[in-house]
Amino acid sequence: MSHLSPDPFIAVLGANGVGLGQRRWFASQGFVAERSQAVATALQALRNLLGEQPRRRNELRVLLSADYCRFCLLPWSDVISSPAELQGYARACFEAHYGQSLEGWRICLSPEASGRARVAAAVPEALLQGLEQVSVESRLRLRAVQPYLMGAYNRFAARFGQGDFLFVLAEPQRSLVLLARQGGWQQLRTQSGSDGDTSLQALIARECQLQGGQPLAIFVHAPGRAQSRPQLDGVELCELTPPVEPGQDVLNVMARVVA
The missing domain is CATH 3.30.420.40 (ATPase, nucleotide binding domain)
Known part of the structure; x- marks a missing residue:
């Protein structure tokens, strides 16, 4: 039997605020921050909201607004033969699209059939590491971090x-x-x-x-x-x-x- 609650906490990181809920909505905390400080400010807001909840073992699922992500379409390539090559190819596509290095970002790719283009999303490593740290501090297991685009598409795809x-x-x-x-x-x-x-x-x-x-x-x-x-x-x-x-x-x- 699992000691984890069947109802994980759901946190949403928006452009100007962070919200937290479970079966019911708990609260939102707004903020104003320069772009360079948005990640740190959002993490602190999430820490504050979690601190108001009873500390018990549970899971945390996080949705990220588009302001925390970069996106690009990854064309199919017949020459890719390993996950490492795919990650390198994705990084090159991002850097060509945005005209700057993607150092310090982590890339995730949509699963697609052979021959199909993939949707690629990049998220700052500092944000992902910060979410892991906040989860540990709050005695939570970080279950998933997902761009809102992916969650919304999956919800309405049918x-x-x-x-x-x-x-x-x-x-x-x-x-x-x-x-x-x-x-x-x-x-x-x-x-x-x-x-x-x-x-x-x-x-x-x-x-x-x-x-x-x-x-x-x-x-x-x-x-x-x-x-x-x-x-x-x-x-x-x-x-x-x-x-x-x-x-x-x-x-x-x-x-x-x-x-």
């Missing part, structure tokens, strides 16, 4: 079907766009900006124009708009059920993706 589609994850300050064609990933983009209707409609129109008007099913998940639903033409909203209750903040909504 809706997308087998056809071509555009999935827009509109976090409050940054949007990510995943394009799938013929059963594989074709494009991954990130864009800073608002999750308001005007910004989202412009983003979607631009992506559709880049595809030359080819038919696409378009899906949008906007966790910060749960109480003011986006009004967008030709779009299917990916919303959580049961509906979000009045007063739930965006970190609480994000936690429900994996709850």
